[in-house]
Amino acid sequence: MKVKALSRSTTEFTRETKSDIQKLPRNIDPELHPLERAREYKRALNAAKVERMFAKPFLAGLSGHIDGIYSMAKNPWDLDNIITGSGDGELRMWSLTAQETIWRAPEAHRGIVKGVCNVPGNESDRFLSVGTDKTVKVWSRSESAVAADGTTPETVATYNGKHAFSGIDHHRHRPIFATSSSLVEVWDVERSEPVANLTWGADTINTVAMNQAEVNVLASCGTDRSIILYDLRTSSPLAKLVMALSTNAISWNPMEPFVFATANEDHNVYTFDMRRMDHATNVLRDHVSAVMDVDYSPTGQELVSGSYDRTVRLWNASSGHSRDIYHAKRMQRVFCVKYTLDNKYVVSGSDDSNLRLWRARASERVGIKSNRERATIEYAEKLKDRFKYVPEVRKVLRQRNVPTMIKKASQTKQVMLQSRKRKEENQRKHDKHDTKPRVPERRKAILGVTTK
Template identity: 85%
Template sequence: MKVKALSRSTADYTRETKSDIQRLPRNVDPELHPLERAREYKRALNSAKLERMFSKPFIASMSGHIDGIYSMAKNPWDLDSIITGSGDGELRMWSLSSQQTVWRAPEAHRGIVKGVCNVPGGESDRFLSVGADKLAKIWSRSESAVARDGVTPETIATYSGKQPFSGIDHHRSRPLFATCSSLVEVWDVDRSEPIANLSWGADTINTVRMNQTEVNVLASCGTDRSVILYDLRTNSPLSKLVMTLSTNAIAWNPMEAFTFATANEDHNVYIFDMRRMDHAASVLRNHVSAVMDVDYSPTGQDLVSGSYDRSIRLWDVNKAHSRDIYHTKRMQRVFCVKYTQDNKYVLSGSDDSNLRLWRARASERVGIKSNRERASIEYAEKLKDRYKFVPEVQKVLRQRNIPAVIKKASQTKQIMLQSRKRKEENERKHAKSNIKPRVPERRKAIIGVTNK
C-alpha cells in the first residue's frame, strides 16, 4: 500500500531568533487578491502624506559673521569643513558636525571677500581667497595665531593683481589657480605674476570655474552677458555664448565633463552641453527673481540654486520644475549655495550674515537603518512613483508652504508669460506675411554663439 504524506521543512515556518517576526504563508495568485490595486493606492497615499509630515529640511543656522556671506567653498577631501567669506573681509572655517567656527581671519581682506577655494590634496589644509583689495592670499588652517580671538593669522603667500578680483578657482591637480577681474588670469602658486592672461571682451568677469573632470577647460561669465570657455593647453578661448541677460554663476557637472549649469538674471537656471551651445540642454524655471548661485550634487543628478527672492530650490536635472523649495522667515537674499560631498546636505549663505544647513531630502533621516526599514522605504518610494499622477497623491506630493510674496510674484509672472504667449499667437494668426517662426524655450535666451 502506497501512502503519500505531506512533507514540510521546519525552516519555512520557524524563526531563527526570538526577535524575528513570524513567517506567514502567502499566496501571490492575483485571483485571490482582487483589491490589490486599491490597497496599493491607499499605501501610496499614506506614504505621500507621511513624506510631507516628516518633511523638516532645516537643521541649523550658524551665526558669527557681522556682514553678509557672499562666497563659499567646500573641501572635497573633508566632509566636515566649509569656508565662507563675508562682506566685511572676514574669513571663517566651520565644522558642520559641531556647527561652530574652527578658524577665522577677521581682517583677511580690505573690503568684500569675492571668492574662496581649497588647494587640492588630501593632506592639504590650505585654501585661497580673493577680495576687492586686488589681493589673492593663501591661508593655512594650522596657523597657531587663530587660537587667539581677534588676531588675523599670517598668510602663506600673497599675490597682487592690477584690478579688483571678482572670483577664484583652483586646478584639480596642478599648482595652478585662476582669478577673474576684467580678464581671466592663470597663476602658478610659485610665481608672483600670472603665467597666462585669457580674455575675449572688455567687460568685468563675475565668475571663473575650472572643470574638475576635463581639467584643461575652464569657464567664465561676465557682465556683458557672455559665457566663455577657455583651453589651458593653448591658453586661448574656445567659444563664446551671449545671452539676453547676464549670468551670475557657473557650475560644472562632476559626472559629465561636457555639461555645466548657469545661474541667470532672468530667473532661470540653464544647463548647457559645451559641444552644442546654440541651445540649452534644459531650462529650469521656478524662481521669481535673479538666480545668484548654483551647484551640482556629487552624483550630477541634482542641482541646488539660491535666488534673490530669498529662497533655495532643489532640482532634478531631468525636470524643468523644482522638486522642493526651502525658506525661513529670517533668511534674506541668498548669494551662495553648496551641496556637501556626501550628497546628504545643502548649505546656503545669505546677506543676513548666517550660514544655514539643510537636508538635501527634506523627509530623509540619517542613521543606520535595518534591512526591514530600508525595504519599507524603498517600497514606499516605488509606490509613490507608480501613483504619482493620481490626482490625490499628486496633490499631496506637490503641496508646499510658500511665502506670500513669492506666491504672489509667481502668479504675476505666470500672467505675464501667458499674456506674452497669447500676444505672439495673435500676431501669428492675423499676420498676412512675415510670420515669425516659433522659437523654442531652450533658444529664447541665447543671442549667439561664436567659436574660435
Template identity: 50%
Template structure:
C-alpha cells in the same frame, strides 16, 4: 525503507525578540489577491502624505559672521569642514557635525570674493577686492601665534572670483580678465581677454580639467582651454549670468544661473540652444551647485529661497525657505549627497537635508525595506492626479506666491499677443521660436 523528514528554518516563523511582531506566512499568488492594485494605490497615497508630514529639511544654522556671507567652499576630502567668507573680509572655518566655528581669519579689506582649496586639502587660497591673493594653511596656528598667510600675491585689479585646478598646482582668477596662476609664481602664467569689461565668476571643469567657464558683464558665458592661447567659444544671453556650475559626471554639461530668474543647462559642444530652461524662481538666481551624482542641482536666489532641480526637468522638485532668511548668495551641495549648505545676507550659514523627509541616522533593516517599498509605490503611482497633487504641493512665502502668480499672467499675455500677431499677419511673417531659443542672442566662436 525511505523516510521523508520535514525541515523548517526557525528564522521563517520565530520572532527575533519578545517585542518583535509575529511573522505571518502569505501566499503571493495573484489569483488570491484581486484587489492588489487598489490596495497599493491607497498605500502610495498614504506614503506621499507621510512624506509631506515628515518633511522637515532645516537642520541648523551656523551664526557668527558680522556681515553677509558672500562665498563658501567645501573641503575636497573632509565632509565635516566648510569655509565661508563674508563681506567684511572675514573667513571662518566651520565644523559641521558640531555646528561650531573652529577658526576665524581676518583675511581681506572688503569683500571676500573667492575661496578655493588645493585638491589635497592641506591649504587654501582667498582673494578679495583689496587686489590680493593669500594662501592659508588648513592647520590653525599654535596658541599665542598670530594668523599669517603662507604667501601673498599682489594683483593689479580687484578680483571677482577664483577656482583651483582639480589635479595640478594651478588656479584661476577673474576680474578685468581671466588669469591662470602657478602657485610658485607671483605673476600669472597666462591671461585671457575677449573684449569684456569684467568677468564675474570662473569655474574649472572637474572632468575635463583643463577647461574652464566664466560669466562676463556683457551677458556672455565664455569657455577657455588652459592649454590654449585664446578663449574657445562664447554664447550671449538676453540678461547677465551670475555663475555657472559644471556637471561632475558629464564633462560637457554646465548650468548657468541667470538674472532673468531662470537657469540654463548647456552642452558646451552646441551653445546656440540650451538643453533645458529651469523655471520657478521669481527673482535673480545668484548661485548654483551640482550634487555629486550629477542628477540634480541646487540654486539660491534673490527671492530668499533655495530650489532643487532635477537636471532633466524644467520645474523644481523642492523649495526651502525660512522666515528670517534673506537673499541667498551662495549654495553648496555636500560631497556625501545628503546635505545642502546656504549662505545669505543676514550673516548665517544654514544646513539643510537634500531629501526633506529623509530620516537621519542608522536605519534598521525593516525600516529600510519599508522606505524602499514606499518609494517604489510613489514611483508607480506618481502620475495619478491625487498622488501628484500632494507630492508637488509646497507652502511658499506670500511674496513668492504673489510674484509667481504675476509672472504666470505676464507669460500668458505675451503668449496670447504672439498668437494674435500671427493670426493678423501674413503667413510666415511671425515665425515660431522655440522657448529654449528665445533667451539666446547668439553664439560667437
C-alpha cells in the same frame, strides 16, 4: 513501491531570533488579490502624507559673521568643513558636525571676499581667497592662534593683481589656479605673476569655474552676458555664448564632464552641453528673482540654487520645475549655496550674515536603518513614483507653504508669461505671411554662439 514525501525547509517558516516577526506564507497569484491596485494607491497616498508630515528641512543656523556671506567653498577631502567669506573681509571655517567656527581670519581682506577655494590634495591644509583689494591670499588651517586672541593669522603667500578680483577656482591636481577680474588670469603657485591671460571681450568677468573632471576646460561668465569656455592647454578660448541677460554663477556636473549649469539674471537656471551650445539642454524656471548661485549634487542628478527672492530651491536635473523650496522667516537674499559631498545636506549663505544647514531630502532622517526599515522606505518611494500623476497624490506631494511675496510674484510672473504667449499667437494668426518663427524655450534666451 514509490513513496512521495513532503519536504520543506525550516528556514521558510522559522525565525532566526525571537525578536523577528512571524513569517507568513503568501500566495502572489493576482487572481487572489483583485484589490491590489486599490491597496497600493492607498499606501501611496499615505506615504505622500507621511512624507509631508515629517518634512522639516532646516537643521541649524550658524551665526558668527557680522556682514553678509558672499562666497563659499567646500573641501573635497573633508565632508565636515565649509569655508565662507563675508562682506567685511572676514574668512571663517565651519565644522558642520559641531556647528561652530573652527578657524577665522577677521581681516583677511580689505573689502568684500569675492571667492574662496581649496588647494587639492588629501594632505593639503591650504586654501585660497580673493577680494576686491586686488590680492590673492593663501591660508593654512594649521594656523589656530586666531581662536585664542582674535588676531588675523599670517598668510602662507600673497599674490598681487592689477584689478579687483571677482572669483577664483583651483585646478584638480596641478598647482595652478584661475582668477577672474577684468580678464581671466591663470596663476602658478610658484610664480608671483600670472602665467596666462585669457580674454574674449572687454567687460568684467563675474566668476570663473574649472572643470574638475575634464581638467583642461575652464568656464567664465561676464557682465556682457557672455559665457566663455577656454582650453588651458593652448590658453585660448573654445566657444562664446551670449545670453539675453547676464549669468551670475557656473557649476560643472561632476558625473558628466561636458555638462554645466548657469544661474541667470532672468530668474532661470540653464544647463548646457559644451559640445553643442546653440541651445540649453534644460531650463529650470521657478524662481521669481535673479538666481545668484547654483551647485550640482555629487551624483550629478540634482541641483541646488539660491536666489535674490530669499529662497533655496532643489531640482532634479532632468525636470523643469523644483522638487522643493526652502525658506526661513529671517533669511534674506541668498548669495551662495553648496551641496555637501555626501549628498545629504545643503548649505546656504545669505546677506543676513547667517550660514544655514538644510536637509537635501526634507523628510529624510539620519542614522543606521535596519533592512526592514530600508525596504519599507524604498517601497514607499516606488509607490509615490508610480502614482505621482494621480491627482490626490500629486496634490499632497506638491503642496508647499511659501511666503506671500513669493506666491504673489509667481502668480504675476505666470500671468505675464501667458500674456506674452497669447500676444505671439495673435501676431501669427493675423500675419498674412506667418513670418514669425516659433522659437523653442531652450533657445529663447540665447542670442548667439561663436566657436573658434
